[in-house]
Amino acid sequence: QVQLVESGGGLVQAGGSLRLSCATSRRTFSNYAMGWFRQAPGKEREFVAAISRNGGSTYYADSVKGRFTISTGNGKNTVYLQMNSLAPEDTAVYYCAATRLLVGPSRISEEYNIWGQGTQVTVSS
Numbered sequence: 001q002v003q004l005v006e007s008g009g010g011l012v013q014a015g016g017s018l019r020l021s022c023a024t025s026r027r028t029f030s031n032y033a034m035g036w037f038r039q040a041p042g043k044e045r046e047f048v049a050a051i052s053r054n055g056g057s058t059y060y061a062d063s064v065k066g067r068f069t070i071s072t073g074n075g076k077n078t079v080y081l082q083m084n085s086l087a088p089e090d091t092a093v094y095y096c097a098a099t100r101l102l103v104g105p106s107r108i109s110e111e112y113n114i115w116g117q118g119t120q121v122t123v124s125s
Contacts, residue, residue, distance in 0.1 A: 002027060002114050004096045009119030012086055016123070020081040022096030022116060028076040029053075033102040036070060036081045037109055038092035038121075048094070049081060050105030059105035064090075086123045093118040 008020040022034070035050035049070040050059045058070050069082040079096060097112035106112075 002029075002032065002098055004098060004114060004116035006094065006096050006116040006119040009094060009121045011122045011124065014087055014123055014125050016086050017082070017084045018086065018121060020083065020094055020096075020119060020121070022079040022081075023074075024077055029072060029079060029098065030076050031100055032098040032114075033100075033105060033112075034070075034072070034079045035097045035106065035109075035112055036079075036094060037097060038090075038094045039118075040089075040092040043092075045095070045109055047107040047109065050107060051079065052104045053102075057105050059107060061107070083121070086121075088123045088125045091121060091123050093120050 002024050006022050033053050036048040037045050038048050039045040047061050051070045055072045067085045071080050095118045096116040098114040099112045
């Protein structure tokens with residue numbers, strides 16, 4: 001079973017940037033479609049971004065399109081979420097998710113069956 005470990009969260013001022021990483025030490029993500037989701041206090045988990053197995057297709061929530069970029073690297077055993085122009089409404093716990101059941105990117109959280117523990121992102125105004 002693939003285990004996911006997120007890192008890179010923290011406190012940043014509005015307008016700043018952060019890069020989140022999602023890594024596995026056991027195998028690559030070559031056979032997995034990957035996604036990032038987030039959950040703010042008192043709100044439901046929401047989709048942020050997703051990438052296909054081969055990294056060739058990406059999909060973004062409208063709220064982050066043009067500001068966030070999902071990518072793979074490090075021999076495809078790390079998935080990144082580059083977040084630019086951060087705003088207070090981006091404050092949330094960010095989760096990495098993976099699935100072998102899909103080839104393309106998906107915004108549906110129920111289609112992912114492997115989840116990381118989450119990393120906190122706080123954007124101050």
